[in-house]
Amino acid sequence: MLPISWVFRTLRLAVIKVKVYTILGVKKIIGQGELEVSISQGSTVQTVLFWMTKTYGDELSSHLFEPGTVNLLPHIRLMVNGRSVRFLNGMETVLHDGDEVLLLPPVAGG
């Protein structure tokens, strides 16, 4: 598979890099708690999620989406630079170079 950054360069799309941080079950599936993703300028949180599910397969999809849909499970939490996307533009929140995305499975206790 060609590196996604190569595709963007070839198509002359401006590329931005964002970092995705995650914990617990999702971290276990993707094998790391932190990854850098290169995406085209103007991409949204949804773009990153789709890239991740494509990369990490059904196991991740079943953790994030309602079965057979692209609807995010209600307890999955997405944040950009520490702020919940509920208070930004939801899944359509546009990302910028250097943004940090938090993808968090449910946690409680404390």
Next chain:
Amino acid sequence: MYKGGYRGKILRINLTVKTSREEELPLEVARDFIGGAGFGIKYLFDEVKGGTDQLGPDNKLIYSLGPFTGTTIPCASRMAVTSKSPLTNGVGVSLTGGYFPVELKRSGYDVLIVEGKAEKPTYVWIKDGEVRFRDAGKVWGTQTTDCQQIIKDELNDQNVRISCIGPAGENMIRIACIINERRAAGRKGLGAVMGAKNLKAIALRGTGSIDVASKEKLKAAIGEMQKAMKESPLLYPQFAKIGTPMVVDLTCALGIFPTKNWSATGEFAPVDQLGVEAQMTRNVGSMHCYGCPVGCSQLKLAKTGSYAGTLTEGPEYETMYSFGGQTGVDNMDSVIAGDRLADELGLDTISAGVAIGFAMELFEKGILTTEDTGGLQLNFGNHQAMLTLIHMMAFREGIGDLLCDGVKAAAEKIGKGADKYAIHVKGLELPAYDVRGAKAQGLNFATAYTGADHNRGYAFQEIFDIPVPYAADRFSTEKKGELTKWNQDVQMAVCDCPTMCAFILPMALMPISTQNTAALMEAATGLTYTPEEIEKVGERANNLAKAFNVREGFTQADDTLPERLITEPLQSGASKGHLISKDELKLMLDEYYRVRGWDPKTSIPTREKLVELGLGYVADQLGV
């Protein structure tokens, strides 16, 4: 006439004259306050006069149960312990679980009030209502596990349930806790009250049955509750296996796991060392409170170095912070050892850890020197020094004597600007949420009647993203006054009064909280409430607690946060750049007082509000 849930009785014990008597629990008190913390606050306000010495014989120690305890309602073996706090000088309520609460209900009581002071170390033995005052000379000076075992052996009954103190309580250190089994009524220094009364332990054996008003209705109401618990994506799949320490991973990700006395939050985030993956390498089993199908409490066994072989129930999330992040210690086994040591000696792990981290920062800044510490190198991360300090505090040795009454008192004694580094509100050390990145949680710390207390109005909306009653942006001040009131009143009414485990609320019951409590109340007790009336019970108890504090001289100025959180933005992590500025705090407080019906200048509840809550006599006492 009680139909169920309650036993309808108060047991009053006077240690000075070694007497006990049973009293009727007035039905209107049950109706207005439900139980647990509500009863504790009610009897504390009514019976402990303003200005009472917290460690004198006139202070009282109140054990109070809710009507759910001992019924088939799951997760309800909880109990409030209430006294005038030696740490804050205000209402000291601490809740604990385990088996002791059910045993007290089976003994025939909803409330146990301990008065006076024993002439010499004593333990009280209550068997189905028969009260004996026994010499505690044999157990005085023992650690909490030994104390419980010796008493069981002495009474020749291994099923006795015991609430006791360790050496910390005996030495009346103001961050001492009360231990039952391996659970703790941890906060606000209630162990010191017990020690001041020369009361080492209360031992119980009860065989009475606990009736309910309607078994059919109770089955249906429990069914609703269990359905919500089963549907939770978290409760059984995760929480039952990992317990509270999973929150380390979350708060590190959110940049709000407080570290190095709140100077390095976000920068030092020891998730690899103290997070779930590391914890699971130490887990050897789990423990359940009575009637709990979840069993969140994890048993951990230390594996390395001189700590190897130490077993503890915990450490819970808060202790991962206090003996971990707060002290800059990222050695899991030393946190396990610290947790066990604090439980055995009878110290509140949160306040103890915050005091140690405070001393470490002062040492690194040169405010404390090796001359003060007796040669201890109190640098952040020194886990041996941390363990040594826990011991020194319990026995008031050396610098331990300076720290063991909490950071507020220590800062006053040290001077040299030390108060700037003392992380407390109203004298109570802050729990494990750097509220610069969670503003409703911060407002709760500033306003909770107990001081900085995560369990009195936890902002689930910010920390766990639960959108009930509405979603909350953790960085915003918008509607945080209203949200904090709701959190404080609902948690009081749904968890602290009936009494229900506080973990079940965010994980399963938030959408049905007051409605389910009303259904459970009707089924268990026959008392009917609307969901709004349930919430009102919480509001009434919170107002009465506030009134107690006002009577003790607390003012609006006490509703604040440590200077560091108001002036120093977070430097790293997902909450970088955030703080709660003085203006933001004022904005939130103004809204909070307005929605509470309290005078915005003084923070004192208005007569109108108190009368509305049926607390007219309180308004008279406060002169409002």
